[in-house]
Amino acid sequence: MSVRHPSRRRSVIALVLLAVVVTAMAVVIRNSGAGQPLVDPTAPPTQGLAGEPTLLVQVRDDGLTNVDNVIMGLDAGSERGSSLYLPQSLVVDLVEGRDETLGLTGFKPIAEAGPLVAAQTGVRVDDAFVLDRLAFAGLVDSVGGITLDIAEPLVIQDRWGTVVDVIPLGERTLDGPQAATYALYLGPSGSEAERQARFQAVWEELLAALPENPDQMRAILASLGALSRSTNTLASLADFLTAAGKGVRAGGWTSENLPTRPGAYGPLPLEWVDPQPTETVVEQQFPSSLLAPDSPPIRVRVYQAGGVKAELDEVRNRLVEAGFSFVWAGPGESRTESRIAVADPGQIRFGEEVAATLDLPASAVEVDQAATPGTPVTLWFVADVAESTTESAAPTATVTSSDR
Numbered sequence: 001m002s003v004r005h006p007s008r009r010r011s012v013i014a015l016v017l018l019a020v021v022v023t024a025m026a027v028v029i030r031n032s033g034a035g036q037p038l039v040d041p042t043a044p045p046t047q048g049l050a051g052e053p054t055l056l057v058q059v060r061d062d063g064l065t066n067v068d069n070v071i072m073g074l075d076a077g078s079e080r081g082s083s084l085y086l087p088q089s090l091v092v093d094l095v096e097g098r099d100e101t102l103g104l105t106g107f108k109p110i111a112e113a114g115p116l117v118a119a120q121t122g123v124r125v126d127d128a129f130v131l132d133r134l135a136f137a138g139l140v141d142s143v144g145g146i147t148l149d150i151a152e153p154l155v156i157q158d159r160w161g162t163v164v165d166v167i168p169l170g171e172r173t174l175d176g177p178q179a180a181t182y183a184l185y186l187g188p189s190g191s192e193a194e195r196q197a198r199f200q201a202v203w204e205e206l207l208a209a210l211p212e213n214p215d216q217m218r219a220i221l222a223s224l225g226a227l228s229r230s231t232n233t234l235a236s237l238a239d240f241l242t243a244a245g246k247g248v249r250a251g252g253w254t255s256e257n258l259p260t261r262p263g264a265y266g267p268l269p270l271e272w273v274d275p276q277p278t279e280t281v282v283e284q285q286f287p288s289s290l291l292a293p294d295s296p297p298i299r300v301r302v303y304q305a306g307g308v309k310a311e312l313d314e315v316r317n318r319l320v321e322a323g324f325s326f327v328w329a330g331p332g333e334s335r336t337e338s339r340i341a342v343a344d345p346g347q348i349r350f351g352e353e354v355a356a357t358l359d360l361p362a363s364a365v366e367v368d369q370a371a372t373p374g375t376p377v378t379l380w381f382v383a384d385v386a387e388s389t390t391e392s393a394a395p396t397a398t399v400t401s402s403d404r
Contacts, residue, residue: 052076054124055232058105059136059183069117072240078252080252099328119325134227139176148172149172155187161188192271221234259273263330272329275373278374293375296323297323298323307381311381338381340355340366347376
């Protein structure tokens with residue numbers, strides 16, 4: 001009888017463990033990226049842009065949180081464009097009773113953030129471009145760094161409060177790592193608005209420094225490798241960023257911050273879209289990229305007007321399964337019964353379809369344009385109404401984040 005040597009057994013075990021680790025890493029990379037790496041040697045030559053494309057740009061920190069976020073829109077024929085900056089603490093969805101922020105979309109496939117941002121803002125989002133810290137630093141280094149006039153010094157501390165770096169005030173040329181730190185860092189006493197302002201300064205200086213030749217831009221993007229990903233092709237992304245750079249240099253660029261209202265403080269601060277001023281801002285910034293009220297899926301902004309928050313998961317599931325876009329708006333005015341408002345009489349049928357989906361009476365629907373800015377339908381939902389009607393309703397399928 002032969003006896004297997006212990007070293008051979010250890011080798012087999014080691015190979016099995018290695019295979020498990022490699023498989024697990026592949027799954028993590030797939031789930032966190034889920035877009036194509038910007039290495040595309042077979043792509044056709046650049047053809048130029050047409051129409052008014054939009055792009056969601058997100059920069060992730062080392063923990064995969066989408067810390068910096070901006071929607072960019074182009075008027076390709078006039079070298080003009082606009083940017084709308086969004087805080088990472090913006091609530092964009094309701095997932096299993098929890099408020100999901102834009103920052104947390106960094107843990108999901110990159111294609112998932114765009115539809116959530118579009119639903120919340122009413123701006124069409126064609127593609128997404130996500131950069132990790134190193135890719136963002138590499139993009140800055142590819143143009144030789146950026147020069148900023150820093151009004152307030154930035155003191156960088158580690159988790160124990162020890163000062164590890166300082167970016168002093170005055171006019172400074174920042175290399176890639178410094179620019180990434182300046183745009184991503186938030187100290188213990190810092191505010192999200194301050195970080196957002198720093199990112200805007202870095203991003204627009206970077207756009208202005210990008211090459212004028214799309215093929216040079218394409219080569220830069222390809223050099224970033226798998227640490228940057230996009231739902232767009234490499235050639236089209238290069239065309240977009242080149243055109244944006246021209247617009248910034250020509251003075252044809254406008255920028256705004258998304259109007260928000262503060263939410264309750266839990267482990268992290270939250271912010272919610274402020275519908276009325278947001279509607280005004282996006283109409284000014286993206287007049288040709290707005291979602292039409294009757295374009296499917298019909299957007300339904302949903303407030304919790306009473307009852308238990310967990311009941312809203314069932315509302316979300318029903319609306320999504322019925323083909324609506326669920327726009328989570330968080331706590332609303334307290335009510336004793338649910339109410340549905342539509343923007344004009346031509347949209348009453350949308351409100352009635354929402355009511356039927358949720359077993360609400362048609363009398364809950366009313367026309368009130370002032371009550372539903374930015375979306376064709378707004379719902380103030382009182383959970384007790386659902387509790388009294390869903391017992392006899394047919395069961396509906398549950399939609400999880402992985403199904404969307």
